[in-house]
Amino acid sequence: MPMLLSADQIRARVNADWDSILDVVKDRIALRPISANGISGEHMRASAQYVADKLREVGVDAQVVQAHDAQGNPSAWEVIGSTVVDENAPTVLLYAHHDVQPVPDENEWNTKPFEGTQQGDRLFGRGACDDAGGIAIHYGALKALGDQLRVNIKVFIEGEEEMGSASFIPFIEAHHDEFESDVIIVADSGNWAPDVPSLTTSLRxxxxxxxxxxxxxxxxxxxxxxxxxxxxxxxxxxxxxxxxxxxxxxxxxxxxxxxxxxxxxxxxxxVSMRAAAGVVDSYKLAxxxxxxxxxxxxxxxxxxxxxxxxxxxxxxxxxxxxxxxxxxxxxxxxxxxxxxxxxxxxxxxxxxxxxxxxxxxxxxxMGWAMDPNCTATQDALESLKEAFGVDPVNKGEGGSIPFIPELQKIFPHAQVLVTGPEDPISNAHSPNESVSVSGLKNDVVAEALLLDKLAQND
Incomplete structure (x- = not known):
């Protein structure tokens, strides 16, 4: 069995290609893929096509497919694709979404919301963390592994996550084989801090x-x-x-x-929670x-x-x-x-x-809870530690991401891992949304290490 790639080997490759990986985030910001402006619109088709083109660069046979809602009406533009390296190897589904939230008032931003602007370690722009960063993680990890990829890959890059995923279930039912996998990596969450990684362990x-x-x-x-x-x-x-x-x-x-x-x-x-929520000083948390x-x-x-x-x-x-x-x-x-x-x-x-x-x-x-004891979880935690250089701090989410339990329900044997590029100051959905550049790089390294480790689990 081939030796596992080291974190140093992966990081050297990511560093060499970093400008092209970060350009994915900047290009995604500039495309303005606001699903609220029409999930079936030409701007969303163009957004999906860009993602498919980038995935083809890293070996995924990606294509743009239009979903239909439960009534059969044309709906979101989705990206699906796959690459098979060994029919006997594990199959990993990579999920992210290419649509973003609107920007009601550009005057509330300190930078141009649809122009990726780096200030220090933060790259600002609508969708920088939610979820252009997630797409960049998948792209960068596959680019780093190149012809040393040892797991089969399937991808689903959704075009209406910010609108409630109304076409999600009909689309999965129509493309069941394209989703069948052993492990599902959902890159639409975040880390404890820019320099402290996390797996998302549960959703209410x-x-x-x-x-x-x-x-x-x-x-x-x-x-x-x-x-x-x-x-x-x-x-x-x-x-x-x-x-x-x-x-x-x-x-x-x-x-x-x-x-x-x-x-x-x-x-x-x-203290941080009270400040973030704007809790009045006299209020005692219940x-x-x-x-x-x-x-x-x-x-x-x-x-x-x-x-x-x-x-x-x-x-x-x-x-x-x-x-x-x-x-x-x-x-x-x-x-x-x-x-x-x-x-x-x-x-x-x-x-x-x-x-x-x-x-x-x-x-x-439905809510969702990660299996903390499965092999994929342990591989993910080990990969995060190697990439970030510190122990991961697992975290739950108080809100819901409905499609995750739906995926788990439809594919009960798949292990679901929820990762992502956000952190407590990312401001997803809000003015001045940003992603940590160093954190994003570590996320790319971590996912490449994880994909390599998962190949050992056949």
């Missing part, structure tokens, strides 16, 4: 519902009936208040919680346990909408009924439909003063 699921609260058949005067009859808004507020206990722990029976997947190497910094568990692997419920009369123009009547919407972030250890049922039971069985409460379930999406 979600369950959303509308809660309808009714106390009267019609509005009545608050002076005449107020006291024995509480308005629907107050009644709903009392119901909402029951969701959490005095410590800020979610108090809905049947919801599961857990500790960070793969163990907690380092907790999140509360909940117990590590901050990481509260954000990654414990459930949380948020009222994201409330039907109430605005303060301006309000008058003295008792509101007869109201509706509020709850977004529940579900532990990656629990099925979201089970969590939804728990939420429905809680609200409908805790109606204050016997008010009529009806819960309307809306959407439910």
């Amino acid at each position: 699921g979600n369950a959303t519902c509308d809660v309808h609260v009714k106390v009267l058949e019609h509005p009545v005067h608050s002076g005449q009936y107020g006291g024995p009859i509480l308005d629907a808004n107050t009644t709903a507020a009392m119901l909402i208040a029951k969701m959490y206990d005095e410590q800020g722990e979610l108090n809905i029976p049947g919801l599961k919680a857990g500790e960070p997947i793969g163990g907690l190497q380092r907790d999140l910094d509360e 909940g117990t346990g590590s901050l990481a568990s509260r954000l990654w692997t414990k459930p949380s419920a948020t009222v994201i909408g409330f039907d109430a009369h605005p303060v301006e123009g309000s008058f003295n009547v008792i509101s007869p009924e109201t509706t509020f919407r709850v977004s529940l972030r579900v532990s990656p250890l629990q099925d979201p439909h089970e969590a939804m049922n728990a939420m429905v039971d809680f609200f409908e069985s805790n109606a204050p003063f016997g008010a009529q409460v009806h819960v309307e379930p809306l959407e439910a999406g």
Whole structure:
């Protein structure tokens, strides 16, 4: 069996080709592939074609294919392709997306958002980290390995991730063979810091519902009936208040919680978290346990909408009924439909003063948890350490990336690894988005090392 390539060998190759790798990021920024401007538009087709051309440079038989949504309508421009080096070798699917978020106000940027601008160790531009950096990682890793690539490669570069991936499942179902693989590397997340690597270990699921609260058949005067009859808004507020206990722990029976997947190497910094979120000084963070568990692997419920009369123009009547919407972030250890049922039971069985409460379930999406013990995970952690020179710090995500659990569901035997070029100051989706140049280079080295190690697992 051939010897594994060393980190020094890979880094020398990446350094030699670095300008061309970084140009991929700059070119991607300049293409303005904003899917919100039309996922089936010519600008998105051109973006996909650029990616396909770059992948062909590094040996992938890549092509641009237009997806169709569930109704059969033409949709996003996708890039798929493959290269087979040995039918008996493991197959690795490389995922990234080529679409980016809009730039509502260019005046909020310190640089031109669609011109890659390097300042120190940061390269600024819309999509620099999300996800031109991910495309560059795949391109750079394959370029570094060249004819010493020892795993079969499949690629899927999506064209509508920033729009919710409506065509994702129909496209996979229509191209199942192009996705079948042993390992899936999703380069759409990030590192603990520019110089500290991470695998993303978990994603919370979600369950959303509308809660309808009714106390009267019609509005009545608050002076005449107020006291024995509480308005629907107050009644709903009392119901909402029951969701959490005095410590800020979610108090809905049947919801599961857990500790960070793969163990907690380092907790999140509360000072940094408070500053990033703009928490007022007087507010004490809710909940117990590590901050990481509260954000990654414990459930949380948020009222994201409330039907109430605005303060301006309000008058003295008792509101007869109201509706509020709850977004529940579900532990990656629990099925979201089970969590939804728990939420429905809680609200409908805790109606204050016997008010009529009806819960309307809306959407439910699966969370995801990495297998911390599988060989691919261990190979990834070792590769990250060799590339960055420090131990990785695994991290979860409090939000959801719906296509990852969908991929795992459709291909249950594939090991999914979530990596990426972002870091805490990347500002993805926001003004002054950027990627760490040194961090990106280390990510390229790490993925090349990982692909080489995965060849040993046949």
